[in-house]
Amino acid sequence: MRHLLSTADLSHQDALSILDTAEEMSAVSSREVKKLPTLRGRTVVNLFYEDSTRTRVSFEAAAKRLSADVVNFSAKGSSVSKGESLKDTVQTLEAMGADAVVIRHSASGAAAQLAASDWTEAAVVNAGDGTHEHPTQALLDALTLRRDWSAAHAAGSPRGTDLAGMKVLIVGDVLHSRVARSNIWLLRTLGAEVSLAAPATLLPQSVSSWPVTVHYSLDDALAEGPDAVMMLRVQAERMGGAFFPHAAEYTRRWGLTDERLEVVETLTLGDTGKPAVILHPGPMNRGVEISAAAADSDQSRITDQVAHGVSVRMAVLHLLLTGGHDA
Amino acid sequence: MPDSYLIAGARPYGEEPTDLLIADGVIAAVGEQARSRAAQLEGITQVDAAGQIALPGMVDLHTHLREPGREDAETVETGTRAAAKGGFTAVHAMANSFPAADSAGVVEQVRRLGQEAGWAEVHPVGAVTVGLEGKQLAELGAMASSEAQVRMFSDDGHCVADAQLMRRALEYVKSFGGFIAQHAQDPSLTSWGTSSAAQMNEGEVSAILGLPGWPSVAEEAIIARDVLLADYVGSRVHICHVSTKGSVEIIRWAKERGVSVTAEVTPHHLMLTDELVRSYDPVYKVNPPLRTEADVQALREGLADGTLDVIGTDHAPHPTQAKECEWQQAAMGMTGLETALSGVQHAMVETGLIGWRRFAEITSERPAAIGGHADQGRPLDAGEPAHLILVDADARRTVNPEEHATKGRNSPFRGIELPGRVTATFLGGHPTMLHGELASSRTGRTA
Ligand SMILES: [Zn+2]
Numbered sequence: 067m068r069h070l071l072s073t074a075d076l077s078h079q080d081a082l083s084i085l086d087t088a089e090e091m092s093a094v095s096s097r098e099v100k101k102l103p104t105l106r107g108r109t110v111v112n113l114f115y116e117d118s119t120r121t122r123v124s125f126e127a128a129a130k131r132l133s134a135d136v137v138n139f140s141a142k143g144s145s146v147s148k149g150e151s152l153k154d155t156v157q158t159l160e161a162m163g164a165d166a167v168v169i170r171h172s173a174s175g176a177a178a179q180l181a182a183s184d185w186t187e188a189a190v191v192n193a194g195d196g197t198h199e200h201p202t203q204a205l206l207d208a209l210t211l212r213r214d215w216s217a218a219h220a221a222g223s224p225r226g227t228d229l230a231g232m233k234v235l236i237v238g239d240v241l242h243s244r245v246a247r248s249n250i251w252l253l254r255t256l257g258a259e260v261s262l263a264a265p266a267t268l269l270p271q272s273v274s275s276w277p278v279t280v281h282y283s284l285d286d287a288l289a290e291g292p293d294a295v296m297m298l299r300v301q302a303e304r305m306g307g308a309f310f311p312h313a314a315e316y317t318r319r320w321g322l323t324d325e326r327l328e329v330v331e332t333l334t335l336g337d338t339g340k341p342a343v344i345l346h347p348g349p350m351n352r353g354v355e356i357s358a359a360a361a362d363s364d365q366s367r368i369t370d371q372v373a374h375g376v377s378v379r380m381a382v383l384h385l386l387l388t389g390g391h392d393a
Numbered sequence: 394m395p396d397s398y399l400i401a402g403a404r405p406y407g408e409e410p411t412d413l414l415i416a417d418g419v420i421a422a423v424g425e426q427a428r429s430r431a432a433q434l435e436g437i438t439q440v441d442a443a444g445q446i447a448l449p450g451m452v453d454l455h456t457h458l459r460e461p462g463r464e465d466a467e468t469v470e471t472g473t474r475a476a477a478k479g480g481f482t483a484v485h486a487m488a489n490s491f492p493a494a495d496s497a498g499v500v501e502q503v504r505r506l507g508q509e510a511g512w513a514e515v516h517p518v519g520a521v522t523v524g525l526e527g528k529q530l531a532e533l534g535a536m537a538s539s540e541a542q543v544r545m546f547s548d549d550g551h552c553v554a555d556a557q558l559m560r561r562a563l564e565y566v567k568s569f570g571g572f573i574a575q576h577a578q579d580p581s582l583t584s585w586g587t588s589s590a591a592q593m594n595e596g597e598v599s600a601i602l603g604l605p606g607w608p609s610v611a612e613e614a615i616i617a618r619d620v621l622l623a624d625y626v627g628s629r630v631h632i633c634h635v636s637t638k639g640s641v642e643i644i645r646w647a648k649e650r651g652v653s654v655t656a657e658v659t660p661h662h663l664m665l666t667d668e669l670v671r672s673y674d675p676v677y678k679v680n681p682p683l684r685t686e687a688d689v690q691a692l693r694e695g696l697a698d699g700t701l702d703v704i705g706t707d708h709a710p711h712p713t714q715a716k717e718c719e720w721q722q723a724a725m726g727m728t729g730l731e732t733a734l735s736g737v738q739h740a741m742v743e744t745g746l747i748g749w750r751r752f753a754e755i756t757s758e759r760p761a762a763i764g765g766h767a768d769q770g771r772p773l774d775a776g777e778p779a780h781l782i783l784v785d786a787d788a789r790r791t792v793n794p795e796e797h798a799t800k801g802r803n804s805p806f807r808g809i810e811l812p813g814r815v816t817a818t819f820l821g822g823h824p825t826m827l828h829g830e831l832a833s834s835r836t837g838r839t840a
Contacts, residue, residue: 179673
């Protein structure tokens with residue numbers, strides 16, 4: 067792997083290698099001295115064209131735990147009309163000696179364009195591009211799911227295992243969600259079955275060509291007995307208007323409400339008897355797509371997801387910049 | 394430069410080799426006669442065209458020359474040099490300049506610039522509405538009666554979306570034999586909320602790439618509406634750059650019904666699909682967007698069977714920085730004048746769908762007739778105006794936009810090997826291009 071641009075082009079082996087490395091990194095994070103010397107002398111640039119403190123801080127923590135130098139570059143709102151192009155900005159960073167560029171951008175494909183260009187030699191990590199992909203989010207979700215899935219099946223360690231047979235339900239605004247896209251491709255690669263529940267207005271018109279089962283009713287989808295329920299954030303600017311009538315109706319039909327939480331409480335991980343899990347990429351609209359009780363329930367893995375983000379990003383930077391496991 | 398040429402051994406329309414004598418701006422003689430009359434003329438230039446195909450000069454109904462206002466992208470001079478190099482003897486300059494060509498003053502300016510340049514006839518297209526804003530009719534009559542004698546009106550780049558306004562425009566231009574060329578795109582189906590406009594064909598690829606989709610129904614719904622309107626008011630409508638299978642079906646239905654509708658297709662829509670967008674390379678960003686393989690096949694069939702009338706290049710040059718950026722910020726459009734012949738040869742002739750006779754119809758005769766230019770698109774017969782080109786159909790070349798005469802480098806065919814090469818272009822008997830190189834313009838300008 068030279069870059070991490072999407073999960074669509076991640077092989078089963080690459081995905082497992084990242085997850086397994088993330089487990090090792092996770093062990094580092096629980097040590098007293100949370101630092102490895104692996105990337106000493108290397109420079110990681112966080113190039114953020116779109117605000118996301120959560121993701122930036124997670125990448126920054128990951129790079130620092132690997133002893134890399136970190137440059138945070140906020141280039142919000144850049145466009146040709148405003149003067150400096152992506153090309154100009156990246157060439158400036160290149161002159162500063164970036165070994166890896168972690169890019170967050172509102173334009174789909176920006177990370178791929180950067181990687182394909184001759185503007186930089188650096189490894190490119192996609193930290194979310196428009197409505198395309200957010201691969202590290204999907205990887206941290208997979209790490210989270212794998213822990214529960216393998217523990218329920220009494221495996222000693224999750225290392226080396228995938229998600230074969232796991233049924234994951236993704237709920238909400240799939241159309242605009244880079245998290246959903248990255249998750250669908252990665253979960254399929256890891257052997258999970260994926261179903262979606264959303265109004266048709268929030269699904270791609272060509273969703274029938276995707277390797278997923280589609281439900282237009284969350285209750286029907288829950289009745290299929292998924293092992294994990296992943297709620298997507300409903301973006302405030304999409305509430306009301308043409309995608310669905312209003313937030314209350316959305317909540318009634320597609321929200322993980324207290325009533326639906328009771329259904330989720332009866333779900334188990336396969337036939338192991340261990341409880342099914344709830345995920346959300348955050349930040350949450352409590353009371354809209356997920357109730358407070360659901361977010362805070364024992365089945366919720368939302369805070370674990372955040373912690374796993376650092377481990378996964380350490381693994382990605384490590385693998386891209388050292389090309390192996392020789393930490 | 395002498396103004397008499399004996400073109401020796403060319404094959405008109407790809408048929409048997411013969412000689413053509415060009416003198417005094419016309420095809421003076423063809424065959425035996427050409428050689429015997431040439432022998433009597435002083436200072437004649439012989440052009441060895443053995444094996445080459447002679448065709449009437451191509452006529453483009455859809456060219457963006459960018460001047461006035463966007464001379465950084467193209468000028469009438471550079472755009473018509475590209476036209477000459479590509480084998481075009483006449484182009485229609487779309488109205489989306491700055492200011493827009495929505496008044497007699499602007500269309501006369503464009504016409505004058507074209508005449509002064511002398512590389513190709515330039516026929517300005519008038520805007521349908523003031524500032525291409527789709528609100529108020531532009532001064533259509535004044536443009537029609539101006540020296541530019543505008544007959545073709547289009548807000549191209551924008552759709553005349555308001556049905557009542559479209560109806561009025563269709564009715565109004567009837568009084569001076571004009572027609573409306575529609576950029577068929579229902580804007581309410583291609584805007585994605587407040588933040589973003591459609592970026593590519595809506596389908597499997599857009600769903601994976603996370604780029605807002607431009608659904609084919611947005612084009613088809615407008616075409617269906619406009620052919621009904623044209624039928625209802627008894628006027629003539631032309632559909633720009635048809636891009637979908639459904640559009641071809643609607644136009645076929647309309648023609649069977651007797652509606653006065655004509656349609657064009659671009660070389661790039663005959664060749665390229667939205668799979669290319671997976672690269673996120675903005676060189677593939679164009680409006681209407683590249684569609685699917687099924688659409689490409691339907692367009693080729695529609696062009697072969699006459700449902701689609703003509704090739705329009707939609708030549709849309711942009712400065713490099715408008716394309717060397719994030720896809721969503723990149724400008725839409727591709728250059729087309731200098732690759733059109735090769736593209737159509739590749740997509741239509743080499744596939745056996747059409748021969749060179751039909752090629753001449755779709756690139757020259759029909760567009761000249763639609764545009765109302767009796768002097769262009771004429772047969773290669775004695776006494777006809779000498780607007781013609783020579784083509785080395787056996788040549789193959791790898792497209793290199795750096796070698797193009799247009800200012801635009803945004804060719805989707807960069808690095809692709811295509812067949813065919815225009816080796817000479819005669820504009821009214823004057824060679825604007827000879828031996829594969831630009832020569833001089835009719836007004837003596839050199840490249
Ligand atoms: Zn157009």
